[in-house]
Amino acid sequence: MKIYTLKASQKLPITIEHAWEFLSNPANLKTITPDFMGFEILSGADRKMYPGQIIQYLVAPIPGVKTKWVTEITHVKTPEYFVDEQRFGPYALWHHKHFLKEIEGGVLMEDIIDYKLPMGYISQLVHPIIVKPKLKKIFDYRREKLIELFGEFSS
Numbered sequence: 472m473k474i475y476t477l478k479a480s481q482k483l484p485i486t487i488e489h490a491w492e493f494l495s496n497p498a499n500l501k502t503i504t505p506d507f508m509g510f511e512i513l514s515g516a517d518r519k520m521y522p523g524q525i526i527q528y529l530v531a532p533i534p535g536v537k538t539k540w541v542t543e544i545t546h547v548k549t550p551e552y553f554v555d556e557q558r559f560g561p562y563a564l565w566h567h568k569h570f571l572k573e574i575e576g577g578v579l580m581e582d583i584i585d586y587k588l589p590m591g592y593i594s595q596l597v598h599p600i601i602v603k604p605k606l607k608k609i610f611d612y613r614r615e616k617l618i619e620l621f622g623e624f625s626s
Contacts (some may be wrong), residue, residue: 473595474564475603477584479610482624483617484577491550491571493620494580496519502620505612507539522547525558532561533606563587577624582610
């Protein structure tokens with residue numbers, strides 16, 4: 472079965488501490504997720520992020536079809552990175568690494584997601600048509616929302 476990788480990076484004109492405070496707060500995920508995902512936090516986002524934290528959400532990967540998504544925060548190194556892994560949800564595998572690096576004039580934010588789809592070869596057929604474009608749309612929205620919240624980086 473194929474494992475896909477999605478990489479996204481963005482420079483933000485804020486301090487690494489400010490970026491960490493916002494991005495490591497699970498409650499802020501709703502702010503940077505497009506409405507079409509039907510994203511709703513059910514539990515686990517009521518305290519500062521820590522390894523072993525379980526967060527439950529509702530998402531609509533297909534319009535009108537809500538499913539539960541359960542992730543675990545597996546690694547945290549303040550303010551450099553954290554990792555979340557799906558424990559239950561729409562993917563066969565979801566391993567999402569979030570990195571922050573201080574750069575001149577702000578911070579570089581990098582996401583690396585390794586994921587596998589359910590349903591074997593069928594999913595390989597729908598990946599380029601449905602899944603990959605939808606993930607791109609979600610991360611494009613996130614990029615625009617972060618610019619709206621923190622401003623655009625100028626090098």
